[in-house]
Amino acid sequence: MKFQRIGAPGAERPVLLDGEQAYDLSPLTHDIDGTFLAAEGLSAAATALAQGRLTPLDITGERIGAPIARPQAVWCIGMNYAAHAAESGAEPPSTPVLFFKAPNTVIGPYDDVPIPRGSERTDWEVELAVVIGRRARYLDSPADSMEYVAGYTISNDVSERRFQLEESGGQWSKGKCCEGFNPLGPALIPATELDPGNLRLRSFVNGEPRQDSSTADLIFDVPYLIWHLSRYSVLEPGDLINTGTPEGVALSGRFPYLRPDDVVELEIEGIGRTRQRFRAESA
Known part of the structure; x- marks a missing residue:
């Protein structure tokens, strides 16, 4: 399981990758940032995936951004x-x-x-x-x-x-x-x-x-x-x-x-x- 941010600079959206398949994380968070991480967001995303609550995405050809939003330090x-x-x-x-x-x-x-x-x-x-x-x-x-x-x-x-x-x-x-x-x-x-x-x-x-x-x-x-x-x-x-x-x-x-x-x-x-x-x- 991996986490990425996909899209144009400044407009990235969060996704989870399970093998080669990407899933939309936007129902859980607007971004992979400190707030999401502090709220045990990675674990919550894994649970949502296991329960079949995440929507598959085709991200072919999409730009891959930094995997976390701009850090404060x-x-x-x-x-x-x-x-x-x-x-x-x-x-x-x-x-x-x-x-x-x-x-x-x-x-x-x-x-x-x-x-x-x-x-x-x-x-x-x-x-x-x-x-x-x-x-x-x-x-x-x-x-x-x-x-x-x-x-x-x-x-x-x-x-x-x-x-x-x-x-x-x-x-x-x-x-x-x-x-x-x-x-x-x-x-x-x-x-x-x-x-x-x-x-x-x-x-x-x-x-x-x-x-x-x-x-x-x-x-x-x-x-x-x-x-x-x-x-x-x-x-x-x-x-x-x-x-x-x-x-x-x-x-x-x-x-x-x-x-x-x-x-x-x-x-x-x-x-x-x-x-x-x-x-x-x-x-």
Whole structure:
């Protein structure tokens, strides 16, 4: 069972996928958002499907949007794989490195990504993304964290490295918040259907392999990250956590940075595959 949002940007409608068949979720919710998730909406949708109360849909040819409505916060963890920290010229962190992306960076998993004006070093990053399902504050331990997860999806934490590292003033957000810099999808997989502890994640540029790792290599795993963040702020339903990227990005010096018409594909087992074409910024 998977959840998607289908339709034109700003007019997506929620659907449930059971195998290859899509079902209309609009009788249950207007969107897959924090309100729906906090009300145990994923479970309610599964029950409605089992009871035959959902109408089948033909979504052939429809655009697939981000699987959650615009989150109120996009929490991002930096250098959370030791090999990626090394290729970035840094020691593995002793505590999670946190930065933010603007919520309006979130786009669909197959949407084009504009390369910013003045960009010389636009880079890709495949990441396991966690969607929060319940309000989390001051959790007692990482053992409590999984009760607060709605599900998982794939994030491309696109970065402009010159903006991030040379023009940042010490913060990373200038290189992380450009238009379209967080493709997300293709579906939300309920937490009950996926173990995030050992998932293979890969990226490709123009069909050539780049990243190939496992979430088993995370320095700080999903339960720890949720517990840790809850000590410093309140996680709200619908919030997105990008958990970090493995080695194999252009920042390593082993691969060229992205140019117009390059195609990036991302894959995480159990979730699916996404594809974005990068284009020159035109407006």
